[in-house]
Amino acid sequence: MTGRLAIVGLGPGDDRYLTPEAREALDGADALYGYGPYLDRVPERCGQARHESGNRVEGARAEAALRDAASGAQVAMVSGGDPGVFAMASAVCGEIEAGPESWRTLDVVVVPGITAMLMVAARAGAPLGHDFCAMSLSDNLKPWDLIERRLDAAASAGFVIALYNPISKARPWQLGEAFTRLARHLAPTTPVVFGRAAGRDDEAMTITTLDQAHDVKADMATLVIVGSPETRVIARQGHAPLVYTPRTAAAVSA
The missing domain is CATH 3.30.950.10 (Tetrapyrrole methylase, C-terminal domain)
Structure with missing residues (x-):
């Protein structure tokens, strides 16, 4: 099975601001990664692993998610607002650039949100x-x-x-x-x-x-x-x- 990493923007807070694309990416993930308060905004789903981490370990969080996706898992990295605005999309890209060549072949998708x-x-x-x-x-x-x-x-x-x-x-x-x-x-x-x-x-x-x-x-x-x-x-x-x-x-x- 080919792994996938979706970097998902949760929007500003209220569930009504979550886009359909973001909801689909979250529902289809085998594992969720994210900063604790952001991860808490995603309802728990049976069989879905959750990996919570602190506020200043973005690189380590991105690396762990990439390793999981490289093993074949469907992974979602959650990010408040939009993941491309001072958030996790840049951190993931940085780890891909510095990491093993195999990470460059992963299916990586950035799902926008309201910043x-x-x-x-x-x-x-x-x-x-x-x-x-x-x-x-x-x-x-x-x-x-x-x-x-x-x-x-x-x-x-x-x-x-x-x-x-x-x-x-x-x-x-x-x-x-x-x-x-x-x-x-x-x-x-x-x-x-x-x-x-x-x-x-x-x-x-x-x-x-x-x-x-x-x-x-x-x-x-x-x-x-x-x-x-x-x-x-x-x-x-x-x-x-x-x-x-x-x-x-x-x-x-x-």
Whole structure:
């Protein structure tokens, strides 16, 4: 029997956001691999093995799943949101590149899911309506000075910026430093969206401005969107405001 590895995006949380393709891949797997909290979101099925692992062992998790698939098993690697956005698809590809030649002949499929950036943007309105970029503020796998350079470049170029992994107990200062850095390029009134647990029962959305963003609490379940100079907020009586970035942009003066 030929093995297969499906890297499956679970979406933002609620089961209704799981795609039919993702559900089919999960149901057809002999074994599931994943970070514990993500694996907990998949209902247990009789006869299906489950291999839970921690948050910072992506390489080892990918290697174990590849070995299982190479033995002939139908394997699903679960990933929150979309597996190709700061998630397990890259880790699996890295292990395939560094691993034995036999892994390159495996049937490997990446099954997309709704990433947090898109879920939060949908809840807020249309902040990603014009050019945007996504960054992770975690400096576990890259130096902080590189993050600073990228923040400078993105803000000065007029991108809306989606910030993943904004803050954690081990990294309590990065988000504040990022806001201070962005304030060098952006107006104090620039809209900022905090979306926590978007798509789950405990979802919380906060819309504020760059000069007030330091006062908003965030954690690893939070996705932050920092607007561009064009981003607008529409106040609506009786309804949440709409944050949007027009599809047109002014020319940059020399």
